[in-house]
Amino acid sequence: MNTAFNQSSFAQNLIATTSGMVEGTREPGSEIMIFRGIPFAEPPIGDLRFAPPQPVSSWSGVRKADKFGPCAMQLPVFGDMSFRSNGMSEDCLYLNVWTPAKSANDSLPVLLYFYGGGNMACDGSEPRYDGAALARRGIVTLTVNYRLGVFGFFAHRELSQESPRGVSGNQGYLDQNAALRWVRDNIGAFGGDTERVTIAGESAGSISVSLHMASPLSKDLIAGAIGSSGAAIASPLASVTLAEKEWMGAEFAAKVGAGSLAALRTMPAENLLQATKGLDVSAYTSAVDRYLLPKFVDETFATGEQARVPLLVGWNAEEANYQGVLGEAEPTPENYAKAVRALYGEVADEVQRLYPASTAHEVIQAATDLASDRFLGYSTWKWSDLHGATGHRPVYRYFYSHPRPPMVPEMGNAVAGLAGGIVRDPDAKAAPAPRGAVHAADIEYAMGNVATNLVYAWTAEDYAVSEMMQACYANFVKTGDPNGESVPTWPAANGGGEVQVMVWDVESKVEPERNRERYLFHDRFLAARGGVRTPGRMPMSA
Numbered sequence: 001m002n003t004a005f006n007q008s009s010f011a012q013n014l015i016a017t018t019s020g021m022v023e024g025t026r027e028p029g030s031e032i033m034i035f036r037g038i039p040f041a042e043p044p045i046g047d048l049r050f051a052p053p054q055p056v057s058s059w060s061g062v063r064k065a066d067k068f069g070p071c072a073m074q075l076p077v078f079g080d081m082s083f084r085s086n087g088m089s090e091d092c093l094y095l096n097v098w099t100p101a102k103s104a105n106d107s108l109p110v111l112l113y114f115y116g117g118g119n120m121a122c123d124g125s126e127p128r129y130d131g132a133a134l135a136r137r138g139i140v141t142l143t144v145n146y147r148l149g150v151f152g153f154f155a156h157r158e159l160s161q162e163s164p165r166g167v168s169g170n171q172g173y174l175d176q177n178a179a180l181r182w183v184r185d186n187i188g189a190f191g192g193d194t195e196r197v198t199i200a201g202e203s204a205g206s207i208s209v210s211l212h213m214a215s216p217l218s219k220d221l222i223a224g225a226i227g228s229s230g231a232a233i234a235s236p237l238a239s240v241t242l243a244e245k246e247w248m249g250a251e252f253a254a255k256v257g258a259g260s261l262a263a264l265r266t267m268p269a270e271n272l273l274q275a276t277k278g279l280d281v282s283a284y285t286s287a288v289d290r291y292l293l294p295k296f297v298d299e300t301f302a303t304g305e306q307a308r309v310p311l312l313v314g315w316n317a318e319e320a321n322y323q324g325v326l327g328e329a330e331p332t333p334e335n336y337a338k339a340v341r342a343l344y345g346e347v348a349d350e351v352q353r354l355y356p357a358s359t360a361h362e363v364i365q366a367a368t369d370l371a372s373d374r375f376l377g378y379s380t381w382k383w384s385d386l387h388g389a390t391g392h393r394p395v396y397r398y399f400y401s402h403p404r405p406p407m408v409p410e411m412g413n414a415v416a417g418l419a420g421g422i423v424r425d426p427d428a429k430a431a432p433a434p435r436g437a438v439h440a441a442d443i444e445y446a447m448g449n450v451a452t453n454l455v456y457a458w459t460a461e462d463y464a465v466s467e468m469m470q471a472c473y474a475n476f477v478k479t480g481d482p483n484g485e486s487v488p489t490w491p492a493a494n495g496g497g498e499v500q501v502m503v504w505d506v507e508s509k510v511e512p513e514r515n516r517e518r519y520l521f522h523d524r525f526l527a528a529r530g531g532v533r534t535p536g537r538m539p540m541s542a
Contacts, residue, residue: 010103010191017186020059024097025066032135035097035190036125037069040182041175043091044147049265050154050171052163053093053178069094071123072148073273078117084125090151090269095144095179096124098131101191109478110140110192112183113447114176116203116440119237119284120149133448137474140192142183146175150276151269153284155245156253158261167289169245173215174292176208180221198477200226202443203376207237210383212307214300215292219307224480226473227313228400228442230376231383232297234526237285238379239296245287252276252283301383304390310480311387312472314398314501315380317372317436322364324371331363339367347525354518368435369515376439378522385519388494396482397493398502399514400442402465403434408457416455442504445469461506468508 009015013024013033024035041053048054070089101108113129115122124143131141146152152172159168184194199222201209210231212218232239256275258264264272276283288296300306322331325343329335336357341348357366373381388395407416415423416431444450445466450458472482472490482490488508491500499513 010101014062015189017189019056021062022065023062027132030132031100032132033099033101033190034132035065035099037067037086037094038063038065038097039069039093040095040144041093041178044093044151044171045090047265049090049151050156050159050168050261052171052174056093068096068123068125069145071125072145073151073269074117074121074148075273075277077121081117081122082127083123084127085123090147092145092147093175093178094124095142095182096131097187097190098135098141099190099192100135100138101140104189104191106191107188107193107196108138108140108191109196110142110183110187110194110198111473111477112142112144112180112197112199114144114146114199114201114205114208116201116205117148118281119153119172119204120281122148122204127452128443128449129447130449130452131447133470134474134477136448137470139474139477140187140190142179142187144176144179146172146179148172149284150252150272150279153245153286154249154252155242155287156249156261156264157246159249160242160246162261165289165291167242167287167291169242169249169287170289170292172284173208173211173286174217176212177215177217177292180212180218184221196223196478197221198224198226200228200473202228202440203230204237206230206313206380207232207235210297211239211286211293213309213311213387214297214306216294217292222307222309224310224476225307225312226476227311227380227383228446229315229319229380229439231379232286233301233379233382233386234298234522235376235379236281239286239288239293240282242287242289245285248283252279298382298386301386301390304392306387306391308392310393310396310476311384311391312396312398312476312482313380313384313387314400314504315372315377316439316442317399317401317403318368318434318438319372319377320368320375320439321432321434322367322371323432324375325367326363331360331367333358333360333363336363336367340370344525350521354515354521364432365435373518373522378519381519382523384493394481394492395494396476396490396502397499397513398504400437400504402437402441402445402462402505404438404441405457405459405462407455411455414455442469446473465504465506465508469504472502 024033039056068085070087070092071085072092124145129143134141155169160166199209206227207230209225209227326339340351344351355366355370357363446469448470450466471487475484476482490502493499500510
């Protein structure tokens with residue numbers, strides 16, 4: 001490598017990728033070089049709609065990478081997501097890089113982050129995912145866009161027949177794999193170490209991480225994994241068979257009156273998007289296609305065929321609120337018993353023993369715990385437990401319990417949203433007051449972006465929690481171990497003896513695993529009803 005040219009190009013914010021030269025930017029006074037909107041695949045438009053990602057065409061000259069690319073086609077399903085993207089388009093396969101490197105010889109560790117949003121919404125430009133804070137800790141940090149909804153997860157028999165491998169339905173996950181391969185081929189030029197790539201994500205992004213650990217296409221491209229709230233096991237986005245996905249696709253094609261794949265490809269993108277209103281999130285899960293996924297994810301982990309890499313994994317205190325069990329019913333012991341009976345039938349008494357409640361206050365907590373476990377708590381536990389048993393690498397488990405502070409007074413009567421912002425719709429219904437860390441509340445803290453969220457009245461405690469979480473993330477990305485200076489000692493959950501879990505809060509500490517009996521019950525309950533691969537049917541959130 002021409003070291004003189006390399007250092008000179010870095011000074012000019014210029015990097016040579018395999019497809020052409022890109023020019024990044026630097027914020028005033030910052031040493032972090034930022035590249036926004038680098039294409040990593042051909043635009044999936046026209047005949048490439050629903051197709052696997054194709055290699056990006058090369059360009060001549062210098063491509064300015066100073067604007068985020070368009071976000072993927074999506075409906076405003078969460079209402080409060082904040083994007084910095086350049087509009088919305090099917091042409092959405094772009095990634096963003098924050099690098100602190102001084103030259104391509106630095107070989108810094110790399111973090112590739114997949115956003116959440118139920119495979120229906122979100123974008124890599126969201127401020128809460130911004131990579132600058134972790135880059136300042138010596139990590140080359142990336143966010144990546146992937147196709148969403150029907151554009152990313154549509155399967156159809158005609159589409160499978162078109163494929164040389166006879167598959168369809170996993171386009172969005174193949175987009176993520178294409179981004180991983182781009183990292184392998186290019187991140188060295190940005191000062192990153194291709195042998196030290198960690199993938200991370202929250203909710204649907206966490207589910208993506210578990211899937212790529214199980215996929216033969218991805219598992220050799222990663223050195224570590226971070227999963228926050230969710231796995232492709234017993235969750236709303238658990239995998240289904242290719243035949244099931246093709247059946248879903250045929251139903252959608254009939255709904256929009258498309259008699260052929262060609263007709264679907266010529267329909268305006270906005271028409272397809274509007275036709276997805278009301279679709280269950282399970283329409284956007286992965287297919288066991290014998291290519292991306294040779295088998296169900298839990299089967300891969302059970303047999304130890306997944307990526308044998310360190311895993312940092314956990315979930316939040318309130319992944320779902322008590323209405324996930326009680327619906328609109330008042331939180332009384334009688335209504336709780338009735339709801340549990342409806343959900344669990346003859347084993348309802350065991351559920352009430354494991355999630356006990358005899359007062360209204362206790363019902364709210366018990367139903368919150370049960371709803372959270374049914375949504376993503378058990379899913380994440382199963383992933384961590386399987387990998388701990390078969391992965392031959394350390395598993396560091398956490399439980400995030402620090403609640404957000406109140407909103408700032410300027411927000412008025414706005415309703416808190418799942419994505420960390422607010423919903424100003426006057427008809428929006430306020431969720432019950434949170435009893436802990438709600439779903440997705442951890443993202444700003446872990447990524448170091450608390451200050452960019454102007455909705456909440458952050459305190460010194462919030463910044464301290466964020467500092468500690470960032471340090472754990474940075475240590476893990478660098479070494480595969482979250483331990484280091486200024487963080488509590490964190491033993492591996494599978495290190496032998498009683499399982500230990502890091503409880504992240506203002507006073508973070510390690511505690512023995514709580515409530516294992518609950519998760520073993522869910523194991524038995526699901527096994528009796530077809531196994532842990534059965535997708536959940538609760539609404540997916542950010």
